[in-house]
Amino acid sequence: MSAVAVLAFAAAVQMGGEEGPSSSARGASASVSVPASAVAVYEGRQGALEVAAPWVAEADIAIDGRLSEAVWQKASLLTAFTQYDPVEGGAATQDTEVRMLVTDDAILFGIRARDSEPDGVRASLARRDQYGRSDDWVRIVLDTFGAQREAFVFQVNPLGIQGDGLWVEGGGGWGDPIDWSPDFLWSSEGRIDPEGYTVEMRIPLKSLRFPEASLQDWGLQVTRRIQRNGYESTWAPRTRAQANGLAQTGRIEGLRDLDPGVFLEVNPVLTGAKSGAWSSDSGRLAWTPSQQEVGLNLSYGLTSNLTLTGTVNPDFSQVEADAGQITVNERFALFLPERRPFFLEGTELFQMPRRLVYTRAIANPTGAAKVSGKVGGTNIAYLGAVDDLGGGAERPVFNILRVRRDVGASSTVGAVYTDRTLSGDDFNRVAGIDGRFIVGGRYTLEFLAAGSADGRQGAGADWGSLLSASLDRSGRSFSFGASFEDATEDFRARSGFIRRVGVTEAEANARYTFRGDRGALVESWGPSISVESLWDRAAFWSGAGALETQAELDMRVSLRGNLGVSVSLGRSTFNTPASDYTGLVVDGAQEVDGATPSAFTPRSGLFEGMLSLRFRSWIRSWERVRLSFSGGWSESPLFDRSTGAPVDLGARWNGEVGVTLIPTGSLQTELGLRHVTLRRTRDGSTYSSATIPRIQARYQFSRSIYGRVNAEYSSQDRGLLLDPATGRPIVFCEDGSCSARSASESHRLAIDALVGYEPSPGTVFFIGYARQANDPTAFGFQNVQTQSEGVFVKLSYRFRM
Numbered sequence: 001m002s003a004v005a006v007l008a009f010a011a012a013v014q015m016g017g018e019e020g021p022s023s024s025a026r027g028a029s030a031s032v033s034v035p036a037s038a039v040a041v042y043e044g045r046q047g048a049l050e051v052a053a054p055w056v057a058e059a060d061i062a063i064d065g066r067l068s069e070a071v072w073q074k075a076s077l078l079t080a081f082t083q084y085d086p087v088e089g090g091a092a093t094q095d096t097e098v099r100m101l102v103t104d105d106a107i108l109f110g111i112r113a114r115d116s117e118p119d120g121v122r123a124s125l126a127r128r129d130q131y132g133r134s135d136d137w138v139r140i141v142l143d144t145f146g147a148q149r150e151a152f153v154f155q156v157n158p159l160g161i162q163g164d165g166l167w168v169e170g171g172g173g174w175g176d177p178i179d180w181s182p183d184f185l186w187s188s189e190g191r192i193d194p195e196g197y198t199v200e201m202r203i204p205l206k207s208l209r210f211p212e213a214s215l216q217d218w219g220l221q222v223t224r225r226i227q228r229n230g231y232e233s234t235w236a237p238r239t240r241a242q243a244n245g246l247a248q249t250g251r252i253e254g255l256r257d258l259d260p261g262v263f264l265e266v267n268p269v270l271t272g273a274k275s276g277a278w279s280s281d282s283g284r285l286a287w288t289p290s291q292q293e294v295g296l297n298l299s300y301g302l303t304s305n306l307t308l309t310g311t312v313n314p315d316f317s318q319v320e321a322d323a324g325q326i327t328v329n330e331r332f333a334l335f336l337p338e339r340r341p342f343f344l345e346g347t348e349l350f351q352m353p354r355r356l357v358y359t360r361a362i363a364n365p366t367g368a369a370k371v372s373g374k375v376g377g378t379n380i381a382y383l384g385a386v387d388d389l390g391g392g393a394e395r396p397v398f399n400i401l402r403v404r405r406d407v408g409a410s411s412t413v414g415a416v417y418t419d420r421t422l423s424g425d426d427f428n429r430v431a432g433i434d435g436r437f438i439v440g441g442r443y444t445l446e447f448l449a450a451g452s453a454d455g456r457q458g459a460g461a462d463w464g465s466l467l468s469a470s471l472d473r474s475g476r477s478f479s480f481g482a483s484f485e486d487a488t489e490d491f492r493a494r495s496g497f498i499r500r501v502g503v504t505e506a507e508a509n510a511r512y513t514f515r516g517d518r519g520a521l522v523e524s525w526g527p528s529i530s531v532e533s534l535w536d537r538a539a540f541w542s543g544a545g546a547l548e549t550q551a552e553l554d555m556r557v558s559l560r561g562n563l564g565v566s567v568s569l570g571r572s573t574f575n576t577p578a579s580d581y582t583g584l585v586v587d588g589a590q591e592v593d594g595a596t597p598s599a600f601t602p603r604s605g606l607f608e609g610m611l612s613l614r615f616r617s618w619i620r621s622w623e624r625v626r627l628s629f630s631g632g633w634s635e636s637p638l639f640d641r642s643t644g645a646p647v648d649l650g651a652r653w654n655g656e657v658g659v660t661l662i663p664t665g666s667l668q669t670e671l672g673l674r675h676v677t678l679r680r681t682r683d684g685s686t687y688s689s690a691t692i693p694r695i696q697a698r699y700q701f702s703r704s705i706y707g708r709v710n711a712e713y714s715s716q717d718r719g720l721l722l723d724p725a726t727g728r729p730i731v732f733c734e735d736g737s738c739s740a741r742s743a744s745e746s747h748r749l750a751i752d753a754l755v756g757y758e759p760s761p762g763t764v765f766f767i768g769y770a771r772q773a774n775d776p777t778a779f780g781f782q783n784v785q786t787q788s789e790g791v792f793v794k795l796s797y798r799f800r801m
Helices: 002-017 070-074 537-541
Strands: 040-043 050-052 076-079 082-085 096-102 106-114 137-143 150-156 162-168 187-193 196-204 215-226 231-234 250-256 264-279 284-287 291-303 306-312 365-375 378-387 397-407 411-423 426-439 443-455 462-473 478-487 503-512 522-536 548-559 563-574 584-586 610-619 625-639 646-661 667-680 686-700 705-718 730-734 737-740 744-760 763-774 785-796
Touching (some): 070 096, 096 137, 150 196, 503 537
Parallel strands (some): 050 250
Antiparallel strands (some): 096 106, 106 196, 137 150, 137 215, 215 250, 264 291, 264 785, 411 426, 426 443, 584 730, 686 705, 744 763, 763 785
């Protein structure tokens, strides 16, 4: 109880001092202007990108979004932004001024974002990191090592709501290559006024990593986005013609004797839970005794750029459940993104052309430790963990080591080693090397070569290899890419995620974009084409034909006002070898002498020249409503789940609708609906159907206090696999016995609710409820049977010393 009291007292203290802005911040009086003549001005559009570090001994600044302190007159002033999106090169449509100060323990920014249409400024008390497509924002990028590979990202909306992460060159995804997973400790506050909005930010040096050098320069970029029209502008001019965004920044020069001091964070965690599961014997929920657990997270700065992090009995109870996945016609394992905070920290160092490290392979760690950082020009990361598989099973031990070295201006080479061991004879080990090279500013070449040793008790180790390479060209109008991958049958990465082995793949794509003038109805449009082929590995190296080929032509149009649409036409072919059908038999097709019949094979050419048509559209013009919808039709194989072989041909119809409602600055509701139907081409009968509606609602009572409710209904059913020639069921025969490919049906309802207080990352108190139930019929909502139910509570505090 004493530990609980201490944490509760600490949380109460922070609640009193860290309250965020309310919606009344809109319409507040304008901030005090600082005379431009009193500061050093750096006009980005004019090429004034080298900023002398504006150091001050003391900066007694209240982070309140006002810019009223006299010390701001000593700040450097960044002005004259250049538009980047949708049209490059012109002057920004709205004026932005950014003031910067450096003290002994922090770097401060004061942002004045003027707007000729102040009623059009979009801002809400949104969730951290989650407002990038709904609110206006300003983003600060700090390349503290000046290496043009990675940088810290600090983003604020007009109310000072934070977003933060790491810019990692080579990272994939939509937009800029930012990993939004990390959460740093810093402070911000914003206010909206009749001329736009003002935000103040204070970033402690303890929250950054930087070299141990008495004199250093940092890369600096500032980006502003106006959400109502989708316009983005940057302080340092930027172009898509260069592959590396961090090579297009300004610099803070002359940073002297930076010292973060001793960095130590201690994060004790207390959790409690009570849950029940349905018991068929008693006909009711069987409740387990209440469970209480204590966990501890620890971070220690070995140096200013190297951090040790450890966790004992980590708690992941706040992690939201994965969104429902449609699985009725999947051949391979589904990839699920990592969401657990401990594993998200430092994940950028484990990024490679292929996922040789996949931390969700560590399912339930009892303890784990990490060391990550940069020594000179070398990034180093180590992750060790002990996993608890439950049920009395032996606990596997994970050891993962990653090293990456900077080469030249923007390139890297690296190595990785992973080890998952249950015992001396039961292990999986992978070693690999990789590289990323920027050539001529716009070309990116990546490669990976890895080998694996996979051992099982009582058997020798199986050795395998994986090779991959890719080449991409960046361009304002024309871009293209090509990739190649080759994996042997015995390659295994049990600490990673490799979907298919024993195959060779090649892919190529090209895109051309036509851009209109600023303010034109059609801001950009253009075609793209992609071609992909997959071979059985042995067949590829012997010159045989491809197993699978896909080609797609896409046309994308972006319209004024944040509107867009894309339409794609595709063609695909499957040439599956007869050996993949071994064991599949048509039910009742026994030979006269009683011998096992030959393997089932579909009609020749059944899966050749299959067509597809897809479309997608999005509307982000309105402040309170955002829409997205997509759909398509395609000729699609019906796969046997065990062998992965295509058995029958079907017509696939799919659609998805997403609606985001923001009726107030505090409430956000997301409504989603996904549906897929597969019909047999032979007779039009339904083979499978899946419908998943999902509702997420979140209300911010203040910047720190929130409530959320998630509800999802997943209805999925799959029929029997039938022989397309006879209509008889397909069965699987092995060792003289046959088993039917059974149909499946599930209708599941999941609900969870949470009320939480989170003034800063790692400091949290919340109480939640979760329930899962089965519905006997699709959307019947009668005789719904609860399968599990539980309540949970968590209290933690992040002490920084």
